[in-house]
Amino acid sequence: MTKYQHQTRLLAAIDCIIFGFDGTTLKLLLVQRAIQPEKGRWSLMGGFIQPDESADIAAVRVLKKLTGLEGVYLEQLHTFSDPKRDPIERTLSVTYFALIDIHRYEQQLSDEYHAEWFTLTEIPQLIFDHPEMMYMAQEKLRYKAALHPLLFELLPKKFTLPQLQSLYECVYDMPFDKRNFTRKVLSTKLLVKQKDKDKGNSKKGAFFYKLDNKQYKANLHAFLNIIPNPPIG
Amino acid sequence: MTKYQHQTRLLAAIDCIIFGFDGTTLKLLLVQRAIQPEKGRWSLMGGFIQPDESADIAAVRVLKKLTGLEGVYLEQLHTFSDPKRDPIERTLSVTYFALIDIHRYEQQLSDEYHAEWFTLTEIPQLIFDHPEMMYMAQEKLRYKAALHPLLFELLPKKFTLPQLQSLYECVYDMPFDKRNFTRKVLSTKLLVKQKDKDKGNSKKGAFFYKLDNKQYKANLHAFLNIIPNPPIG
């Protein structure tokens, strides 16, 4: 016997929920679908899993094709498998959520793939079960970022504490106390203060910080407790 | 166009990591594989996703077939998709972890499916990537149970605080202070004290408690903080 008999084979795809932060709002990268059905409508970036690929590898490939980026934070989210989720043919989708530094994103690719960043509050109608995927990704981001140092992935290598704070405020849609926030963040010892300042947002300028990569990798799972009352999920 | 052209179809299966608690140790339900290859070796319970089924439905079906149980706690864990994970033919597996009250398990099914409960420390060699699945399920159980009221799913409807405590001690492999444990658990308001006692383990007897179902469903996501230093993952 070389095959499993009498079982149905089906298509397997991956879809990526790609988050970015432009300094003010949290955004999702969407593409206009290139193939029928629903050609031209907005969707998450996805693609079929190839014969020699795991889903993880497929996600990395698709992400690189769309954004030009490698080494991006990418995590398996959930597998969607409703038999009717794709009206053309049964397709199972393994979803991933990705956190990228929006400034590293290569704008030229937008044209090539008809991609666009959307603020979370202005997401267009998406195809299939993509709204559900998006919702789940948001929930997971909020859940996980409340406990783990994750949101750094959305910032440039050098960032300021006010930038970090506004990112958190944006993700949780609530204000944070500057002093408590600073204290908590610094108490994790994940950040290293730099000598130079970012003068983009103020006259005084705010010191840059970098992640202490050794600490970061060791403490990826450290509990942060940045959020006073952690979100549920 | 009625089909996606030039894409490979593949088999899709589900596998269940089934946890049970016998009052003393945490156990996994394993089966002896009924089909080639690896027939007769121990594996997680699984099955192929049928044409009219989502993965969730398939998991429920498989779980009912093996344990006779319905309404069991079942949660999607991770999708394993290495192209070579099954040597016969490429098969993607969506894994689920299940928490069941071991006493509701119908023993007769053990014979029918060659199933057996194994203590976590005495797991036999498993096929394919099932060890990895098992490991991931354990990690997730520990992670999630530290934050959410989850372990109740492993106990009978009526249980005592000492029983609950020994379950936690077993999952986290550490002792807990009885007084602090009791206080924390009761402070969640999830438990309702019953009038009767369990005299199985002591002469004095320990009061039974039941979950307050309304509270439980509303607070499924409540943070428990039963574990002093939450586990990482």
Added chain:
DNA sequence: TCAAAAGTGTTATGAGTACACCCATGG
């Protein structure tokens, strides 16, 4: 000189932890 953002310290409250003795009962 003033507007705008950055940076910093203290206090009060609540949560977590460590810890030891009495109670009830069946044998």
Added chain:
DNA sequence: CCATGGGTGTACTCATAACACTTTTGA
């Protein structure tokens, strides 16, 4: 009556949360 497991309270420490003023500097 005694061995066994069940049940309870307090004090200390530490983490969190609330809160306001000074600094810097470009325009």
